[in-house]
Amino acid sequence: MNSPTTEHPPSDRSDGDPKIAVHKLWKIFGRNASSVLGTELQDLDRDAIRERTGCTVAVRDVSFDVLPGEIFVVMGLSGSGKSTLIRCLTRLIEPSGGEVLLDGADIGGYGPQRLRELRRHQVAMVFQHFGLLAHRKAIDNVAYGLEVRGMGRTERYARAREMIDMVGLSGNENARPDQLSGGMQQRVGLARALAVDPEVLLFDEPFSALDPLIRRDMQQEVLRLQQELRKTAVFITHDLSEALKLGDRIAIMRDGELVQVGTAEELVGRPADDYVRDFVEDVNRTDVLTVRWLMRPPRDGEPLDGPVAAPRTVVRDVVPLLAAGSAPVRVVDGDTLLGVVGRADALRAIAEDQTEDATKAAADSAAAAGGPTGDGRS
Numbered sequence: 001m002n003s004p005t006t007e008h009p010p011s012d013r014s015d016g017d018p019k020i021a022v023h024k025l026w027k028i029f030g031r032n033a034s035s036v037l038g039t040e041l042q043d044l045d046r047d048a049i050r051e052r053t054g055c056t057v058a059v060r061d062v063s064f065d066v067l068p069g070e071i072f073v074v075m076g077l078s079g080s081g082k083s084t085l086i087r088c089l090t091r092l093i094e095p096s097g098g099e100v101l102l103d104g105a106d107i108g109g110y111g112p113q114r115l116r117e118l119r120r121h122q123v124a125m126v127f128q129h130f131g132l133l134a135h136r137k138a139i140d141n142v143a144y145g146l147e148v149r150g151m152g153r154t155e156r157y158a159r160a161r162e163m164i165d166m167v168g169l170s171g172n173e174n175a176r177p178d179q180l181s182g183g184m185q186q187r188v189g190l191a192r193a194l195a196v197d198p199e200v201l202l203f204d205e206p207f208s209a210l211d212p213l214i215r216r217d218m219q220q221e222v223l224r225l226q227q228e229l230r231k232t233a234v235f236i237t238h239d240l241s242e243a244l245k246l247g248d249r250i251a252i253m254r255d256g257e258l259v260q261v262g263t264a265e266e267l268v269g270r271p272a273d274d275y276v277r278d279f280v281e282d283v284n285r286t287d288v289l290t291v292r293w294l295m296r297p298p299r300d301g302e303p304l305d306g307p308v309a310a311p312r313t314v315v316r317d318v319v320p321l322l323a324a325g326s327a328p329v330r331v332v333d334g335d336t337l338l339g340v341v342g343r344a345d346a347l348r349a350i351a352e353d354q355t356e357d358a359t360k361a362a363a364d365s366a367a368a369a370g371g372p373t374g375d376g377r378s
């Protein structure tokens, strides 16, 4: 085995240049919007800007990268600017300032023709209210983007059938939207977006209108398709469990600003402020935090014959392993020992407070209550 590393997550995200890079993006609604940016007014808070100018700052100085193949979730309360932000990514809403780069190209400089091509070929959107054409059959809705592109009937129907198959709607090709349930309509929306084989998928609260069980199915569907197709996706939601389930990384928005961008573990394990803490406080930490997050290098003399766990194993699943023996769990990726997790480390994950002091106190009380902690501290 190679030597252990103390590197923290995330380690399995895609490397390389971002697919989408957003730099210092602003969107200010209102007739006097241009009087705000670049003046001292822009430093005032949202309410003060509205009072002074009548303008609404929907997106304020937002920067982030979306890596190829990742699902990047944007989450926040109603009115925090999520929909405006996602629409700025294809200039469905024109940003007031800043840049959006797609594969390094600044889309701010695109003319109408190039912008149309971008929306037809490179980026597809799935909307909350499906956005289907009511008078068209499912297959014609799915084929719509291909028709707009000028693809011939036989070819576009073949492609549309393939997509309908892919989202599990075979047999419903000829149904009109009002003959389909909400979940099925959104599958049509998904198939339509995928039909044009876009590089990027933008989801604007696509499952908010669906019943919880259907919603769960659709989330599974997105994860399955993502595994298969590896598209880059930006996914808007105001539902934390959806964000945690789908997001490789999650951005939390408040009043137009990004408060924190991180993996589920980073948000749950180290919330940036009380706003994020409020969002994540009811999350069961052992379901989210992984051994990769908690691991540390082995200590001198610590036994290294404990059970093995993959880096993404959640804490809940290693608790039985730790309970069964005293040696720490070894976190292993292939042949490489990445680190170890002992009983006290697992307690730290369960505890709200992850400071060293709290960890030590938890370990001490565990030792006092039941013998060795199995991590060399006892």
Ligand SMILES: Nc1ncnc2c1ncn2[C@@H]1O[C@H](COP(=O)(O)OP(=O)(O)OP(=O)(O)O)[C@@H](O)[C@H]1O
Pocket (backbone or CB within 6 Å): 029, 030, 056, 057, 058, 076, 077, 078, 079, 080, 081, 082, 083, 084, 085, 238
């Ligand atoms: N066309 C518009 N004109 C003026 N103000 C707007 C416009 N669109 C959005 N806003 C304002 O911008 C702010 C951000 O709105 P946005 O819809 O982006 O938020 P959101 O987080 O997507 O909310 P929700 O979850 O309710 O959809 C809000 O204060 C909203 O009222």
